[in-house]
Amino acid sequence: MEIRLDEIAQLVGGTLHGDGTLICNGANPPEESSTSEITMLVGKNASANLARSDALAVICAERIESDRRPQIIVDDPRAAFATVVTKFRPPIPASLPGVGVDSSASIANSAKVHPTATVCAGVSIGERTLVMPNVVIMPGCTIGDDCVLYPGVTLYEYSSLGDRVVLHAGTTIGADGFGYQQRGGRHLPSAQLGYVRIDSDVDVGAGVTIDRGSYGATRIGEGTKIDNQVMIAHNCQIGRHNLICSQVGVAGSCRTGDYVILAGQVGLKDHVTLGDHTIVGAKAGVMDDCQGHQVLLGSPAMPQRDQMQIFAIERKLPEMRRELKALRKRLDAINTQLGEGQLGEGRSDQGRSERAA
Known part of the structure; x- marks a missing residue:
């Protein structure tokens, strides 16, 4: 099927900027389009995809001044592009086939x-x-x-x-x-x-x-x-x-x-x-x-x-857990001694002994 660009613009109710006499024979996303197909501009990487595309023309929501190919401006590029795709590749209604x-x-x-x-x-x-x-x-x-x-x-x-x-x-x-x-x-x-x-x-x-x-x-x-x-x-x-x-x-x-x-x-x-x-x-x-x-x-x-470094650390987690529990016990014991004043008294007695000597 071959359709002129001005006919496509009329089909989707868009405004054409460019040569309307060019012939289009298909519609595909930017990365798949050939030099005789129309594409659309949507999405977060749309501009980059369009720059790499061989498409003949593009359907978009607003003019792209940096792109010289014909453009059809519409309010909803996705809906317009879907209309064009169905023109070139009409959906086949579901029916009950025979064997x-x-x-x-x-x-x-x-x-x-x-x-x-x-x-x-x-x-x-x-x-x-x-x-x-x-x-x-x-x-x-x-x-x-x-x-x-x-x-x-x-x-x-x-x-x-x-x-x-x-x-x-x-x-x-x-x-x-x-x-x-x-x-x-x-x-x-x-x-x-x-x-x-x-x-x-x-x-x-x-x-x-x-x-x-x-x-x-x-x-x-x-x-x-x-x-x-x-x-x-x-x-x-x-x-x-x-x-x-x-x-x-x-x-x-x-x-x-x-x-x-x-x-x-x-x-x-x-x-x-x-x-x-x-x-x-x-x-x-x-x-x-x-x-x-x-x-x-x-x-x-x-x-x-x-x-692999993460896996190695994960394998050591049980051993690290045991060590952590042991350190906590020692820390609790030290805190207990400090709370009872045992460490302070021990240092004081030691100081008196040294001075007496």
Whole structure:
């Protein structure tokens, strides 16, 4: 789909500053936008994200004098951007699909789909891909070559798999992210208009959930391996060749570099960034960014050397407690002697003896 910028401005009721004849063919967050897509400016790091973005144009609440690209000014950039996203990627209404392959699906000749699987409208499945029993592939999904979807896998609409992707039993890709806004005392869902993109050579274990992005993609980088029972929230950008062990929880909008390792039961706070070759030890709770090439341990997580010193001190706590109790007893005894005047009398007697000598 291609839409002129002046048509987008009219669609959202905004004021356009710039060339309205430019053609836009998509809408994505700043870090994901191409030179032919429109983006929006919101959030605490919005200006920095926009400066790094290749976006053709931007939707924002006020003029950005330092940015030369076309701008559409609106009162509520989030709502306006959601309107544009739905124009390019219309939400698919929930409906009850039937078992089997929809007539509009494109299935490669060498692909194999079990009779109990559900393949909805507009789905594309590549060569030699295997779709096993009770798999559900919702409308608009694309699956590459040589993929394997084990029993009970669910792909929500617009999910995208590269080549040689393996999804083990019971995994769910593309469910709505856990995002709500409180209005009038009620929790109302925020926009969940994105999708999930899994690049080639990714393995995903059993019982894994990966949520769709708010506007763009939640992405899993090439070659990453994900263990069983992992949760990856909306808008996360997982790098290439990561190893994510069982029961890891990654909160929304986190980013990892390449060759990151998250050991079992690691938790990441939202909007955390981990650089290349970061290793996070088991059960660690990551609250802050890491530049990379570090080992983090503990909760809250900190560099390995610092945390090992803390662990060493903690192991000595029982001994330190015993010593403290002994010192308290000695101090109590001294205070008792002082209260009874014994120490003073002892010093006085000693003084008299020395003078007599």
